Amino acid sequence: MSQPRSWRGKAGRTMETQERRWIGRDLKRREDPALVTGKARFTNDVSLPGMLHAAVLRSPHAHARILSIDADAARELPGVHAVLTGRDALELIDPVPCFAAEPVEERAIAVEKVRYNGEAVVAVAADSRYVAEDALGRVRVEWETLEPVADAEAAMEPGAPLVHENLDSNVVYDQTFTFGDVEGDFARADRVIRRRLRWPRAAPAPMEPSGAVCAYDSAAGRMDVWSNTNMLNFVAWTIAGTLKMPPHRVNFHPMYTGGSFGSKHVLGKQVAIAGALSKATGRPVKFMEDRADNLMANDSQGPERVYDAELAVTDEGDLLSLRLHTVDDYGAYFMFAITGNTNMMAQISGPYTISSVETGIKAVLTNKNQQTVFRGAGSDVGNWVLERLVDAAANELGLDGIELRRKNFIQPDQFPYKIPTGNVYDSGNYPAVLELALGHADLDHWRAEQERARAEGRYIGIGIATAQQRSTYFSTEFWFHNPAPATGLTTSPESVRIGIGPTGGLTVTMFSPFWGNSPETVVSQVVAEEFGVDPEEVAVDYDSTMHGLPSAGPGGSRMTVMLSGAVRGAAAKVKKKMFDIAAHLLEASPDDLELADGRVWVKGFPVEERSLSIADIGMKAYWHKLELPEGMEGGLEGSYTYDHPYASMPSDDRTDLGAFYPIMGHACHVAVVEVDAETGRVEFLKYLAAHDVGTVVNPRSLQGQIRGGIAQGIGIALYEEVRYGPEGENLSASLDEYLLPGAPDVPRVEVLHHETPSPFTEYGVKGGGEGGRMVAPPAVTRAVEDALSPLGVKIGALPITPEKILTLTQGREA
Amino acid sequence: MxxxxxxxxxxxxxxxxxxxxxxxxxxxxxxxxxxxxxxxxxxxxxxxxxxxxVNPAAELAFVRQENGTLSIGALTRTSQVESDATLDGSLTGLREAAARVGHVAVRNRGTVGGNLAHADPAANLPPVMLALDAEVVARGSGGDRSISAANFFLGPHRTALAPAELLTEVRLPLPPEGAGSAFIEVSRRDRGWGIAGAAAVVALDREGGISDARIGLSGVGPTAVRARPAEEVVIGERPSAELWKAAAGAAAAALDAPPSDVHASGRYRRHLAGVLVARALAAAADRAERRN
Missing domain, CATH: 3.30.43.10 (Uridine Diphospho-n-acetylenolpyruvylglucosamine Reductase, domain 2)
Incomplete structure (x- = not known):
């Protein structure tokens, strides 16, 4: 199979030209009333009769062997019902799900040794969380401390202590991918721009930590799980394996999720702790992480990468080729393998016509909480690295950064455009997005301000980034980095069911839970569009795994695309049956009917007597069997499983990864900052974001997504970093140490939209969930660097803290 | 938790x-x-x-000015000080410090007495009290005693209060006519724990010379500290940018090993102390000039 295979979604390539009534309308989010009045039911709101509360004893050491655990005093405390060590739990639970081919085993409660500061050692179930925490204070652990592997560089040294003794080395993955004629392009280049760039470890830190309530019923052999784990109808069955349960006897209930940012895809560990304790006690058990649990041990930290990055350019400013070699600190486990690095291969060459790419990845295990995926999933890092190189190229070539970008953009007539890695960009208009941004940026004004400020000894800087926001992943991303895939997964589905009741009420059921975005708003707008009803009339619900249909759930900016496709597919089925019933009753051909304003009409006869309302048809479908066409099933519902609209397989030699993230958005951000060169504080004077994510379904909710993402992008640029000390001790286990930007730290953001509809998705929708966070870091970095350019400052590491700014400015003086 | x-x-x-x-x-x-x-x-x-x-003890919540003394009851919420316009004039710096104690929800609950008695080295009110020459009133079973702010803070979260003593109020002499004050802090975020802060009170004589100056610093040692060497540099001189710079240098040089943590090194804190001293003095002197 050397040639990639392609296919298209059922409805195929449709450029929507018809007038739309609901898609694109700026409607209030229907999720909000429940959220802002405290009525939404989160995992921690679940309370069951007889429910116990769990707490976890966490390792004070980064790397240590457990010699013995004395938990007798904890067990004797009144109100304590179970105390489980890792060894006790072996009978109850298996290792937590790991999607890597490499043999890296993680258990919810450590058995022989701990591999990071904060790893679970003992779990307790008690009458209250208070008593459970009291019990933890009575546990005595005898440790043999081991030399910690506190950073990736130390971990790679020969003779370094091993995080996992079954591996020969802490370098768990080491591959270089070459796409196109990298050597030739570098040989042709007039100049090579080189930078060493460091991206800091971050934590998603959502408002709501992760957790689960598990209720084991030994008589029925069944477990019920209420958890904010997200990929219910995709991979929750693997968590059933951890629970040592047959998947069809574990029911995961969909819960409202208070933010995830990638941290709640698969909460194997949290469910396993509650599940093991429920099995041990025969009672429902709640385990909710508190803030310290979440920051120390959530298994969702972001990449921590050092890049040796090279960009081959000509003197005229042609960007030819890219060489990126990274050492990435994965922490103690390897749940999603190198997904964060494969993800960025979807858009590694950005919006530019770079013709070849080499990317080397060394994934290193250390004594830290593990890295999985955090909003942007590695493509955030890729954008920052590429835009740093482009800015550096502009400086070194003496060219204007905007001109350099414009010169190298992929042009609108070049789509679909295949980039060197094999991924395909479906559509785009990068010059138009840039012009839209520049039209509102008022750069002449800000450049004059900059001059004026410099004369007064103040430092104003302008940063511009033009970068990609890939959306709608395909599952080859999870395994194509491995020459011998364990699964070869080629599906990434999303399903809905649409039902019309006897009185005409429309109900839509989703099989992925609410994760903080706007799935109910999106779904009701699309259903309204399809049936000609008001979105307010549509009821939206979620269903559990026992009643589930294939749904991969949120992640990789896909839900608006996938739900639109699924709704359209299900609506087509329901409408077909409505037309069949109506045709029978109206004595017309189904082909002569049309659905408008909530009624089925005979085309060309706009008289009410010759039409049927949705309710008329619903009533017939449920209550009037003998009036239905001969042999027709009763009821009126349809479900549809939509899969990726445009994807292809990787080539066997992996010189072509196939189309795996083709629904490509784009954005241009403009940041203007003032830097206080005496204190190192950064203040925003302006922030502008122009995005193109195809057809916009709801401008209001998209703007919220973009603004929230920008807040997180500013976080990584200026504030956020998970820090570990020389002994591997976690120095960021509270929100006093792990600094999230607060409302006053985030500027007012002007959001602009350009719409280039995708030719491959329903309505031309693209995903926009991660773009804010993926594009803000390079814009902010450049703005700070530009401000300090009179001092010769170059920025190669985030976050840019006040002290770092001082060090950089003083470095110039020294 | x-x-x-x-x-x-x-x-x-x-x-x-x-x-x-x-x-x-x-x-x-x-x-x-x-x-x-x-x-x-x-x-x-x-x-x-x-x-x-002590929340039910309403008698402990008050702000009073009489006979040249300002008294603030220990249970007075920080937000009350922040919004008390009668403190404007020479005590603007006190309001500024109160306004930067965390976010509004924290200030609506947090108290003046608590901020002082908790004695966090990075808290805002201790350096202000040092600069304002305040005294703290402690009540024990034997009655009241007063402790000068200079003797009150002993170390991180350690004060001169005996275990059975309650901080009931803080008293400070109103600065002379023609004095100005300011509090300036640098924190990683707009609000939240400061890396370092400086409170300054500057009094000017009729000729515009500095007749008195007192400076308190937070975040640069185990307790809030007076920056006496910087005060000595400016007293008797006329306000100028060069003078503030000299004071900054004196303040930074005199610090004894400022602490390092995840947010900043001791070296950066020392630098910041100088910058903040200069800015706080400039702001306080500017206010004093405008009042004269």
């Missing part, structure tokens, strides 16, 4: 609180706004056996 069990007593008056503290000994702690203590308890870094809640 749940505290171990404790016993709770509500005190309806300062005397009742003092009685309860005496009765329960060293295991008892005073609960005022709870903005620091409760967090510490939840993290199980402290585990008092008894909490004496």
């Amino acid at each position: 749940k505290p171990p069990s404790f016993r709770y007593f509500a005190a309806r008056s300062a005397d009742e609180a003092v009685g309860l503290l005496a009765e329960h000994g060293a295991g008892a702690r005073v609960l005022a706004g709870g903005q620091s203590l409760v967090q510490e308890m939840n993290a199980r870094r402290v585990a008092p056996e008894v909490l004496v809640d």
Whole structure:
């Protein structure tokens, strides 16, 4: 199979030209009333009769062997019902799900040794969380401390202590991918721009930590799980394996999720702790992480990468080729393998016509909480690295950064455009997005301000980034980095069911839970569009795994695309049956009917007597069997499983990864900052974001997504970093140490939209969930660097803290 | 993040609180706004056996100016100081410091007495009290005694209060006519714990010379400290950018090993102390000039 295979979604390539009534309308989010009045039911709101509360004893050491655990005093405390060590739990639970081919085993409660500061050692179930925490204070652990592997560089040294003794080395993955004629392009280049760039470890830190309530019923052999784990109808069955349960006897209930940012895809560990304790006690058990649990041990930290990055350019400013070699600190486990690095291969060459790419990845295990995926999933890092190189190229070539970008953009007539890695960009208009941004940026004004400020000894800087926001992943991303895939997964589905009741009420059921975005708003707008009803009339619900249909759930900016496709597919089925019933009753051909304003009409006869309302048809479908066409099933519902609209397989030699993230958005951000060169504080004077994510379904909710993402992008640029000390001790286990930007730290953001509809998705929708966070870091970095350019400052590491700014400015003086 | 069990007593008056503290000994702690203590308890870094809640003791919440003295009751919420316009003029710096104690929800609960008695080295009010020459009133079973701010702070979260004493109020002499004050802080975020802060009070004579200057610093040592070497540089001189710069240098040089943490090194804190001293002096002198 050397040639990639392609296919298209059922409805195929449709450029929507018809007038739309609901898609694109700026409607209030229907999720909000429940959220802002405290009525939404989160995992921690679940309370069951007889429910116990769990707490976890966490390792004070980064790397240590457990010699013995004395938990007798904890067990004797009144109100304590179970105390489980890792060894006790072996009978109850298996290792937590790991999607890597490499043999890296993680258990919810450590058995022989701990591999990071904060790893679970003992779990307790008690009458209250208070008593459970009291019990933890009575546990005595005898440790043999081991030399910690506190950073990736130390971990790679020969003779370094091993995080996992079954591996020969802490370098768990080491591959270089070459796409196109990298050597030739570098040989042709007039100049090579080189930078060493460091991206800091971050934590998603959502408002709501992760957790689960598990209720084991030994008589029925069944477990019920209420958890904010997200990929219910995709991979929750693997968590059933951890629970040592047959998947069809574990029911995961969909819960409202208070933010995830990638941290709640698969909460194997949290469910396993509650599940093991429920099995041990025969009672429902709640385990909710508190803030310290979440920051120390959530298994969702972001990449921590050092890049040796090279960009081959000509003197005229042609960007030819890219060489990126990274050492990435994965922490103690390897749940999603190198997904964060494969993800960025979807858009590694950005919006530019770079013709070849080499990317080397060394994934290193250390004594830290593990890295999985955090909003942007590695493509955030890729954008920052590429835009740093482009800015550096502009400086070194003496060219204007905007001109350099414009010169190298992929042009609108070049789509679909295949980039060197094999991924395909479906559509785009990068010059138009840039012009839209520049039209509102008022750069002449800000450049004059900059001059004026410099004369007064103040430092104003302008940063511009033009970068990609890939959306709608395909599952080859999870395994194509491995020459011998364990699964070869080629599906990434999303399903809905649409039902019309006897009185005409429309109900839509989703099989992925609410994760903080706007799935109910999106779904009701699309259903309204399809049936000609008001979105307010549509009821939206979620269903559990026992009643589930294939749904991969949120992640990789896909839900608006996938739900639109699924709704359209299900609506087509329901409408077909409505037309069949109506045709029978109206004595017309189904082909002569049309659905408008909530009624089925005979085309060309706009008289009410010759039409049927949705309710008329619903009533017939449920209550009037003998009036239905001969042999027709009763009821009126349809479900549809939509899969990726445009994807292809990787080539066997992996010189072509196939189309795996083709629904490509784009954005241009403009940041203007003032830097206080005496204190190192950064203040925003302006922030502008122009995005193109195809057809916009709801401008209001998209703007919220973009603004929230920008807040997180500013976080990584200026504030956020998970820090570990020389002994591997976690120095960021509270929100006093792990600094999230607060409302006053985030500027007012002007959001602009350009719409280039995708030719491959329903309505031309693209995903926009991660773009804010993926594009803000390079814009902010450049703005700070530009401000300090009179001092010769170059920025190669985030976050840019006040002290770092001082060090950089003083470095110039020294 | 749940505290171990404790016993709770509500005190309806300062005397009742003092009685309860005496009765329960060293295991008892005073609960005022709870903005620091409760967090510490939840993290199980402290585990008092008894909490004496002084919130019902309304007599402890007041701001009074009489006979050239400002008195602030210990239970006065930080937000009350922040919004008290009668403190404008020479005490603007006190309002500025109060306005930067965390976010509004924290200031609505947190108290002046709590901010001082908790004695966090990075807290805002201690350096202001040093600069304003305040004294703290402590009530024990033997009655009241006053402790000068300079002698009150002993170390991180350590004060001169005896275990059974209650901080009831803070008193400070109103600065002379023609004085100005300012508080400036640098924190990583717009609000939240400061890396370092400086409070300055500057009094000008009729000729515009500096007749008196007092400076307090936070975040640069185990307690808030007076920056006396910087004060000596400026007293008797006329305000100028060069003078502030000289004061900054003197203040930074005199610090004894400022602490390092995840947010900043001691080296950066020392640098910042100088910058803040210069800015606080400039702002205080500017206000003083405008009042003259």
